[in-house]
Amino acid sequence: MSTYFAGEYDVAVIGAGHAGIEAALAAARLGCRTAVFTINMDAVGNCPCNPSIGGTAKGHLVREIDALGGEMGRTADECTLQSRMLNRGKGPAVHSLRAQIDRRKYSAVMKHKLELQENLDLRQAEITDIAQDEKGSWLLTTRMLGVFQTKTVIIATGTYLGGRIYVGEVSYESGPDGTFPAAFLGESLRKLGVKTRRFKTGTPARVKRSSIDFSDLEVQKGDEPTVPFSYDTLTPPKNKVDCHVSWTNENTKKIILDNIQRSPLYGGKIEGVGPRYCPSLEDKIVRFADKKRHQLFIEPCGEDTEEMYLQGMSSSLPEEVQIAFYHTIPGLENAMIMRPAYAIEYDCIDPTDMLATLEFKNFPGLFGAGQFNGSSGYEEAAAQGFVAGVNAALKVQGKDPLILDRASSYIGTLIDDLVTKGANEPYRMMTSRSEYRLILRQDNADERLTPIGYELGLISEERYQRFLRKQELIKEEKKRVAKTVISPSPVLSEILVSRETSDVKTGIRLIELLKRPELNYEVLAPIDPDRPELDPAVFEQVEIAIKYEGYIKKQFAAVENMRKLENKLLPDDIDYRGITGLRLEAQEKLSAIRPLNIGQASRISGVSPADVNVLMIYLVKQKGRQNHE
Amino acid sequence: MNHNTTIAAISTAQASAGISVIRISGDDAITIADRVFQSKSGKTLSEMKGYTCALGQAHADHEPIDECIATVFRAPHSYTGEDVVELSCHGGVYLTAQVLRAVFDAGAQAAQAGEFTKRAFLNGKLDLVEAESVMDLISSRSKASARAALNVKEGALSRRINEIKNTLTDQAAHLNAWADYPEEDIPEIENSTLNDILSIAKINLEVILKEYDNGKVLKDGIDTVIAGKPNVGKSTLMNLLAGYDKSIVTSVAGTTRDIVEESVNLDNIILNLSDTAGIHHTQDEIESIGVDKAKNKVNSAALILCVFDSSKELDDEDRAIIRMVKDTNAIAIINKTDLPCQMDMAEINDAFEKIVNLSAKHGEGIRELIDAIKQVCEIGDVNAADALIYNERQRALVKQSINCITEAIEALNMGMTLDAVTVLIEEAIGSLCELTGERVSDEVIDRVFHHFCVGK
Numbered sequence A: 001m002s003t004y005f006a007g008e009y010d011v012a013v014i015g016a017g018h019a020g021i022e023a024a025l026a027a028a029r030l031g032c033r034t035a036v037f038t039i040n041m042d043a044v045g046n047c048p049c050n051p052s053i054g055g056t057a058k059g060h061l062v063r064e065i066d067a068l069g070g071e072m073g074r075t076a077d078e079c080t081l082q083s084r085m086l087n088r089g090k091g092p093a094v095h096s097l098r099a100q101i102d103r104r105k106y107s108a109v110m111k112h113k114l115e116l117q118e119n120l121d122l123r124q125a126e127i128t129d130i131a132q133d134e135k136g137s138w139l140l141t142t143r144m145l146g147v148f149q150t151k152t153v154i155i156a157t158g159t160y161l162g163g164r165i166y167v168g169e170v171s172y173e174s175g176p177d178g179t180f181p182a183a184f185l186g187e188s189l190r191k192l193g194v195k196t197r198r199f200k201t202g203t204p205a206r207v208k209r210s211s212i213d214f215s216d217l218e219v220q221k222g223d224e225p226t227v228p229f230s231y232d233t234l235t236p237p238k239n240k241v242d243c244h245v246s247w248t249n250e251n252t253k254k255i256i257l258d259n260i261q262r263s264p265l266y267g268g269k270i271e272g273v274g275p276r277y278c279p280s281l282e283d284k285i286v287r288f289a290d291k292k293r294h295q296l297f298i299e300p301c302g303e304d305t306e307e308m309y310l311q312g313m314s315s316s317l318p319e320e321v322q323i324a325f326y327h328t329i330p331g332l333e334n335a336m337i338m339r340p341a342y343a344i345e346y347d348c349i350d351p352t353d354m355l356a357t358l359e360f361k362n363f364p365g366l367f368g369a370g371q372f373n374g375s376s377g378y379e380e381a382a383a384q385g386f387v388a389g390v391n392a393a394l395k396v397q398g399k400d401p402l403i404l405d406r407a408s409s410y411i412g413t414l415i416d417d418l419v420t421k422g423a424n425e426p427y428r429m430m431t432s433r434s435e436y437r438l439i440l441r442q443d444n445a446d447e448r449l450t451p452i453g454y455e456l457g458l459i460s461e462e463r464y465q466r467f468l469r470k471q472e473l474i475k476e477e478k479k480r481v482a483k484t485v486i487s488p489s490p491v492l493s494e495i496l497v498s499r500e501t502s503d504v505k506t507g508i509r510l511i512e513l514l515k516r517p518e519l520n521y522e523v524l525a526p527i528d529p530d531r532p533e534l535d536p537a538v539f540e541q542v543e544i545a546i547k548y549e550g551y552i553k554k555q556f557a558a559v560e561n562m563r564k565l566e567n568k569l570l571p572d573d574i575d576y577r578g579i580t581g582l583r584l585e586a587q588e589k590l591s592a593i594r595p596l597n598i599g600q601a602s603r604i605s606g607v608s609p610a611d612v613n614v615l616m617i618y619l620v621k622q623k624g625r626q627n628h629e
Numbered sequence B: 001m002n003h004n005t006t007i008a009a010i011s012t013a014q015a016s017a018g019i020s021v022i023r024i025s026g027d028d029a030i031t032i033a034d035r036v037f038q039s040k041s042g043k044t045l046s047e048m049k050g051y052t053c054a055l056g057q058a059h060a061d062h063e064p065i066d067e068c069i070a071t072v073f074r075a076p077h078s079y080t081g082e083d084v085v086e087l088s089c090h091g092g093v094y095l096t097a098q099v100l101r102a103v104f105d106a107g108a109q110a111a112q113a114g115e116f117t118k119r120a121f122l123n124g125k126l127d128l129v130e131a132e133s134v135m136d137l138i139s140s141r142s143k144a145s146a147r148a149a150l151n152v153k154e155g156a157l158s159r160r161i162n163e164i165k166n167t168l169t170d171q172a173a174h175l176n177a178w179a180d181y182p183e184e185d186i187p188e189i190e191n192s193t194l195n196d197i198l199s200i201a202k203i204n205l206e207v208i209l210k211e212y213d214n215g216k217v218l219k220d221g222i223d224t225v226i227a228g229k230p231n232v233g234k235s236t237l238m239n240l241l242a243g244y245d246k247s248i249v250t251s252v253a254g255t256t257r258d259i260v261e262e263s264v265n266l267d268n269i270i271l272n273l274s275d276t277a278g279i280h281h282t283q284d285e286i287e288s289i290g291v292d293k294a295k296n297k298v299n300s301a302a303l304i305l306c307v308f309d310s311s312k313e314l315d316d317e318d319r320a321i322i323r324m325v326k327d328t329n330a331i332a333i334i335n336k337t338d339l340p341c342q343m344d345m346a347e348i349n350d351a352f353e354k355i356v357n358l359s360a361k362h363g364e365g366i367r368e369l370i371d372a373i374k375q376v377c378e379i380g381d382v383n384a385a386d387a388l389i390y391n392e393r394q395r396a397l398v399k400q401s402i403n404c405i406t407e408a409i410e411a412l413n414m415g416m417t418l419d420a421v422t423v424l425i426e427e428a429i430g431s432l433c434e435l436t437g438e439r440v441s442d443e444v445i446d447r448v449f450h451h452f453c454v455g456k
Helices: A018-029 A058-068 A072-078 A103-116 A185-192 A250-258 A281-287 A319-326 A378-396 A410-421 A442-456 A461-483 A490-498 A510-515 A521-527 A536-547 A549-566 A584-593 A598-602 A609-628 B029-036 B093-105 B115-122 B128-154 B156-180 B191-220 B234-242 B285-300 B316-324 B345-351 B366-376 B392-414 B418-436 B443-451
Strands: A004-014 A034-038 A052-054 A080-086 A096-101 A120-124 A127-132 A138-142 A146-155 A164-167 A170-173 A196-203 A206-208 A218-220 A243-247 A295-300 A307-311 A337-339 A342-349 A366-368 B007-010 B020-025 B037-039 B052-060 B063-073 B084-089 B222-227 B260-266 B269-275 B303-309 B330-335 B354-357
Touching: A004 A018, A004 A138, A004 A378, A018 A034, A018 A072, A018 A103, A018 A120, A018 A146, A018 A378, A052 A058, A052 A072, A052 A378, A058 A072, A058 A096, A058 A378, A058 A410, A058 A442, A072 A080, A072 A096, A072 A103, A072 A378, A096 A103, A103 A120, A127 A185, A146 A378, A185 A196, A250 A281, A250 A319, A319 A337, A366 A378, A378 A410, A442 A461, A442 A536, A461 A510, A461 A536, A490 A521, A510 A521, A510 A536, A536 A549, A549 A598, A549 B418, A584 A609, A598 A609, B007 B093, B007 B115, B020 B029, B020 B093, B020 B115, B029 B037, B029 B052, B029 B063, B029 B084, B029 B093, B037 B063, B052 B093, B063 B093, B063 B285, B084 B093, B093 B392, B156 B191, B156 B418, B191 B392, B191 B418, B222 B234, B222 B285, B234 B269, B234 B303, B234 B330, B260 B366, B269 B366, B303 B316, B303 B366, B316 B345, B330 B345, B330 B366, B354 B366, B392 B418
Parallel strands: A004 A034, A004 A146, A034 A120, A146 A366, B222 B269, B222 B303, B303 B330, B330 B354
Antiparallel strands: A052 A096, A080 A096, A127 A138, A138 A146, A164 A170, A164 A342, A196 A342, A206 A307, A206 A337, A218 A243, A243 A295, A295 A307, B007 B020, B020 B084, B037 B052, B052 B063, B063 B084, B260 B269
């Protein structure tokens, strides 16, 4: 069969899931001729697992993508069915936004955005072969034998690459949600020299709404008022649906344990590594045998569908066992399963083979993002997609790459963890992964990242001016509370006493009152009559800055120290084995990971502080040598 | 703004040299030094120019430790290129370590091996040749420190630190699981429970610190001053303990004009003895310097052996000495018990917790003296080899961890949100991991998945 020449691009994105979408939009918006290939035009921006965007730490990622000029936040706002700020009361660092979304609508909106985007071609095609010509251009061959020539490639294949579904004894090659898998690309990549491995993940069943008895189930409602993800969404979304909570019981457990040998995982059929944080119900029951019951959430998949998602109930047991155990759960006694739960195994790479730009160290112009890189989750994928798309474009344009460090964002932390520490299981973002989480909050993503997005050219002038105005208002309000003195009064005393904080006998500055954990803007309103009318987000920033000042300062000091190390760049061509003084383990780890700078080197396990000192001295020595030459 | 943590270490060899130098380097070096150093002239170091020095005293909690000279270097004109203060201390190893500890308590962090040099490099203060030689030095040092770390890792310290670290890691994991998985049924930690657990961890770390101080005493000796008015037999006692004539012993009052130092090993307790000029009012100028020195010594010593002559009645000078050693670790030594007793013992009994009868001349009462020293210094039956933390770097890390826990407890009691408390607990864990030579890495996260059934 003979191929034909099908076209030429600057950036070609393989896969149009959450990673591919952000990658393609960013590259096209930066002016690159961009193609995005999807195996199935109806699977663009699909949400094959939970019908929600955000959640703990993931909400931070969405906010950050939005602050940089990405698309996920805006689209999620357009498709929101119910919105909640998780962790209220646990501290601003762990506040996280999560929205239930209409998954079909999300997919349609995203697809349309890709279609409308200038410089961007959305194409249905399975890429079966990848190769590089002698000039360094990449050649992508489609199943239909078209050959596309492109300067850069971003692989964002999700669970499609070598995908295999497992349901009990049944197993077959498949992409998610009954789509075709990418059956050839994996082999082509291995031939090229890319090392791959197998990860697995899974999803619960979808059941028909009318077959669920909601009468005894706890209802979970959205927040009123809601907060949008995007700084562009000026009207917050409305709550349209409720979710429900139920629990498993001893019967559920018994059925699962009686059939555990029929699980492909426990039966030893799956070789892929699954995530600890996204366990199947059978995993939870085996690993936490003392636990009597497990919680599940029943979430609608959309406004114009009766499919309901059973969060927490993923499984790879045979369909008949699934039916039996789902029926033990209160409310689901007569549940009609529309789609069974399944586990899916797929090819991914070792992310330590990549640079922090998400470009392969050994394959210039080849980038990866999302599950292909060993992560898990829509938001983690989108974050990497954005960074890979921007960097592919910057490379095409001969500009300096975008590298976000750990102190800048969860995005930076995610990528640094992946490329420095690697992933032994699908990597999920958590607030506990960020050592700087008191300053990397979802509420200040704009302050941290919008200037970067603006400089890249992905934030509009109008939005940037709005951002600057907000920062100005925050500054003014900080000044105001610092100089406003509140005189003692019965009203003030009453507020202080009722909030169980000490009364004042003399005048006190507003800032001192706001410092107290027991007090906030809301309760102080009666004694603050001159307060200007401002966006609540402005008050929020001021209050957090005042209350957490000591801790924030401490974190900034740590950041300064980290950045100093981050600015000590390690040249590409260092021969770590030739550096005397480095311990053998450090020589090996450093040679394998080839960190970009001293800071990254210091985070590699197996590299001790003494090794880092040796590296620094080596650097200075090299510099001295160059100066002498 | 580039804000550097301020680091400190003893930069001379840790042997009983005449002078040891403590180097403090970093943005806050001068401010921190001002907290522990008071110049004779009253001028603060902050007011001084670079390349100038001042004579004064190092102190901790308003108590003088040692006389020293502070030299101020202002950035970039210093070894590291940062603000630097060097404190040249005159006391022995023990006193210098005390000064260093005061510097840590005032806000400096312990310098890591080669860190001054590292900073000097970063600030462009060293050239190629120097870089080569220091690199060799550090690599040889890192091997030594790796061995030291290994000892710690396998030793009793590591076990105990790990126990405390485990407790803290469990709490951090619980708090993180609770924050990262709000919809799983993870029980909330009661503030009071968390407070108790943190307080216990803090107490346990403080015990380790205390033991360190004991271990330090066992290893480096107890700075001991022999005090008393002239001619009560101080030098005879010193010689008895040391086993040979070091001081000039005559019966003319005021023969011993300077402080004579000697280390003696009494039943595995090392005493760093200073015999002092007899404390009394004198017109002799040279001798009066000796007397002043003796008074300073008494104030900074860890143990005072206060000698009285039982063959004579107590006089005003004896009473002045009794007043001077009030509230110190002092043992009364009633000397010349071979002669008839003329002294009013009631006064002595009132002033001292421990009294030992001794005939320095005949060598009687030494056993009783050793027991008294063990009691007064709370040494018990510990063996020097059991000392748990070995150096000031480790002590500083334990201290850092304690500080973080203290901050966490404060935050908790103030009603701060738990996100801040969690970060502080993680910092406390970080310091302990550094101590045992481990990386913090994903320990807390691994614990989350080990203990909690979380995830969709």
